[in-house]
Amino acid sequence: xxxxxxxxxxxxxxxxxxxxxxxxxxxxxxxxxxxxxxxxxxxxxxxxxxxxxxxxxxxxxxxxxxxxxxxxxxxxxxxxxxxxxxxxxxxxxxxxxxxxxxxxxxxxxxxxxxxxxxxxxxxxxxxxxxxxxxxxxxxxxxxxxxxxxxxxxxxxxxxxxxxxxxxxxxxxxxxxxxxxxxxxxxxxxxxxxxxxxxxxxxxxxxxxxxxxxxxxxxxxxxxxxxxxxxxxxxxxxxxxxxxxxxxxxxxxxxxxxxxxxxxxxxxxxxxxxxxxxxxxxxxxxxxxxxxxxxxxxxxxxxxxxxxxxxxxxxxxxxxxxxxxxxxxxxxxxxxxxxxxxxxxxxxxxxxxxxxxxxxxxxxxxxxxxxxxx
Numbered sequence: 001x002x003x004x005x006x007x008x009x010x011x012x013x014x015x016x017x018x019x020x021x022x023x024x025x026x027x028x029x030x031x032x033x034x035x036x037x038x039x040x041x042x043x044x045x046x047x048x049x050x051x052x053x054x055x056x057x058x059x060x061x062x063x064x065x066x067x068x069x070x071x072x073x074x075x076x077x078x079x080x081x082x083x084x085x086x087x088x089x090x091x092x093x094x095x096x097x098x099x100x101x102x103x104x105x106x107x108x109x110x111x112x113x114x115x116x117x118x119x120x121x122x123x124x125x126x127x128x129x130x131x132x133x134x135x136x137x138x139x140x141x142x143x144x145x146x147x148x149x150x151x152x153x154x155x156x157x158x159x160x161x162x163x164x165x166x167x168x169x170x171x172x173x174x175x176x177x178x179x180x181x182x183x184x185x186x187x188x189x190x191x192x193x194x195x196x197x198x199x200x201x202x203x204x205x206x207x208x209x210x211x212x213x214x215x216x217x218x219x220x221x222x223x224x225x226x227x228x229x230x231x232x233x234x235x236x237x238x239x240x241x242x243x244x245x246x247x248x249x250x251x252x253x254x255x256x257x258x259x260x261x262x263x264x265x266x267x268x269x270x271x272x273x274x275x276x277x278x279x280x281x282x283x284x285x286x287x288x289x290x291x292x293x294x295x296x297x298x299x300x301x302x303x304x305x306x307x308x309x310x311x312x313x314x315x316x317x318x319x320x321x322x323x324x325x326x327x328x329x330x331x332x333x334x335x336x337x338x339x340x341x342x343x344x345x346x347x348x349x350x351x352x353x354x355x356x357x358x359x360x361x362x363x364x365x366x367x368x369x370x371x372x373x
Contacts (some may be wrong), residue, residue: 018255126183134183217273225287253292271322338371
């Protein structure tokens with residue numbers, strides 16, 4: 001299936017890359033950049049409102065923007081591929097929590113509103129981290145935020161009142177288990193979906209294989225053979241390959257069914273298919289065309305010519321045991337061989353081989369006839 005073209009023009013290709021996986025990682029990272037940008041905007045407002053000292057606001061904003069740039073460069077350059085998690089989700093979350101804690105400690109009277117960003121970051125982590133990493137990020141959030149709350153309640157108890165900080169801390173500690181449980185639940189859902197996807201891929205491959213194979217002989221069927229022939233015809237147009245087809249019919253097969261039953265007839269068909277696959281060249285392809293008829297694609301490559309390959313097969317089949325039930329039963333076959341002409345439709349090639357087969361049967365069977373070039 002061809003890959004879906006990526007959206008965006010030249011600028012998007014430069015900024016986000018044309019690699020689908022890397023582009024997804026960068027876009028996800030930009031969501032955290034958006035969060036950082038909002039924090040920087042709030043800090044700028046706090047500086048204008050004289051809630052934050054200009055020097056502290058500039059330092060914190062610079063560090064936040066610098067870390068965002070570092071993560072973007074790591075993703076855009078492909079450096080992230082060196083790590084087990086190429087999305088760098090956990091490092092980005094830990095960095096975001098660090099800067100949020102810094103913003104909490106710098107925004108003075110407005111610091112309460114910063115807590116919502118902690119919740120946003122942890123919920124984002126729950127959707128993208130394993131349960132173990134979600135627990136780690138949640139524990140880090142409690143530790144870093146708790147440390148800032150404790151320090152500020154002692155250093156600046158007027159704007160960071162201890163009783164209010166306790167309420168905020170209890171809110172934080174209460175929120176963390178919910179995020180961890182959510183992460184575990186989402187991880188189980190992801191694993192379940194991955195398992196279902198793997199099962200579907202396996203089932204689809206099995207169905208496709210069943211749809212392309214004859215259930216009795218295990219050979220590819222007529223529909224699949226037509227696809228293979230079309231591929232070789234396309235190569236032939238580019239002067240890369242020439243090939244022939246051999247139309248094979250087991251001689252007097254109806255008598256086998258009439259004299260020994262269809263069970264023995266099935267054994268003969270399976271035996272012929274197995275023996276043919278072992279005796280034909282590796283480059284040859286055989287298909288069950290219908291009933292007791294088989295079609296062989298014979299690329300014009302060494303060793304041996306297409307005619308010699310079929311004659312070698314006929315010689316071996318004359319003495320081969322094809323039925324366990326009737327070990328003395330021997331089968332011969334007739335065949336018509338036609339070389340594919342440049343630009344000729346596959347159906348015409350097969351038709352010429354079929355006419356050559358008719359002549360072989362009319363001439364006494366157990367022989368091959370080559371169609372006129």
